[in-house]
Amino acid sequence: MNTIIQLKNVTKEYKVVQHEKGIVPTMLSLFHRKYEIKKAINDVSFEIKKGELVGYVGANGAGKSTTIKMLTGILVPTEGTLLVHNAVPYKNRKENAKKIGVVFGQRTQLYWNLPMEETFDLFKRIYKIEDKRFKENVGFFVELLEMNSFLRTPVRQLSLGQRMRAELVVSLLHDPEILYLDEPTIGLDVSIKRKIRSFIREINKERNTTVILTTHDMDDIEAVCNRIITIDKGALVFDGSLDQFKNKYSNGNVLIIDFLENTPKQLDSRIRIVKEEGTKKWLWYDKDIISTAEAITLITRNHEIVDIQVQEPTIEAAMYEIYKFQSDKEKNKDRLLV
């Protein structure tokens, strides 16, 4: 597989005007402004190969959108090398744009008061898509995303879920090699989210499209991606597979057990009770120290139980771990229970 995206020590700085409080400092700032250099992206390096499904995650303001905007050629990096298809995106905007599809979840590319088909037609012309390919693509996407019923409805009358599906189609009509999705599932209901997730996977499978997805919904990542890149305050924190990610940041599993009667406070030195609700208890254990099977055997041997549930580490919990870790660096095992 060949490398399609390459970042080497990329930094992006913004000049931010410092606003002071009060009328006098504000008046003075008309003549003399204080600037602060803010690093939105700080020395980030990674490579992405053709056909990968990459989840790009981080808290609000971590620098996700800035990275996507540099990759799409919108922003100019302050330092470092950033190559897409072996070219610098902002210097080759037109060439770069032909090979990428972009969806910004908070923006629209559709013509507001016309049916989406008109926008499709416009994109056909903008990207100079051949007739045959255009028809095939529209047919395929519309079928896959179940959009037939609202093709002729003016875009402003569509629901968010319907509109977002149209945005996806528009970004894929010209068979881009890379698809950038910046929060495509924001504000959507579960069934639409599922449709969109399976659609992304399908496109990746059928056409080997490289997908870079930013989202705050960890279920998106779990359902779509096979690699996860995490940034925090502009710096790369993690880059690897989903399983590696979960193991690294949340090495604990949790058993939720409903006991028949109240149990003693201490079960075993390797298992800790982290939460209680009457006879229902949340038990935390480290998989490296005691296996799930062993933990269950140990408990059922000494106590009668009504119900048992095993909670695997989720990405959600792992993400939370990162955010927490970054903010208070103090380790505290209890926070695993979210």
Next chain:
Amino acid sequence: MGYLDLYFTFIKLRIMGVAEYRKSFFMGVLAQFFSYASEILLVWLIMKQFKSINGWGAYEVTILYTINLGSYALAGFLFFTPCNQISSMVKNGSFDEVLTKPLNNLLYLICRDFNTAYISHLLLSLFVIAYSLNALAIPIDISSIAYIIVIFLSGALIQAAGLIVTSVPAFWVVENSGIKEIFFFEFKSFVKYPISIYHKSIQIILTMVLPYAFINFFPVQVLLKKNDYVGFNHSLPYISPLVGVFCFTIAYLFWKKGINNYSSTGS
């Protein structure tokens, strides 16, 4: 021609969408028409009272005025909305979309956002020019029509350059309306009248710094067989097209520089 095809597609979309705001479209065109028509009438009435200023008669001044207006209409039809909305596009980050299209970004904006209201300016100025030429007994033949077309095009290039140059600062300072108001609209209003009535310093600025005098004052000299060059070389009317191309090139380079300074917004 890919852009021409795209341009017609956008016109089609505009017509399809225009049903939504047909009334506002016609109201806009009418309002523009009457506001400029009354201004031209005012100029003409004042000139009628004075008979002439610095040797320029009423109809000569209306020609000056409408060549400025007509070439502005041509420039505005294509460039006004793209330039005018840069500030808001920078504010709300919608310029992102422009930069992710496989097209020249300025041409894309021109195709997408042409401003139909300028049709009224153009028709009005063509009508007034024809009427004034007739009143001055200047024949409207192939050579004078060709000359007016050239003046219009070079004037439009200068005005388009003015619109672009005063809009690009929005990429740095976000709010550029003051810059545009002073350096485009206010300064350009000097050339509504023959620049020979102003102080020498203003004449020099309008020729060498903000070359708005090349829109109408210099080229009109040949059309009206005037000899009012305020001390400048008599070949200046003929370099108007060059001035236009030069200004537009500078403006375009400045535009490209501005774009790389675009900083988008968080989302």
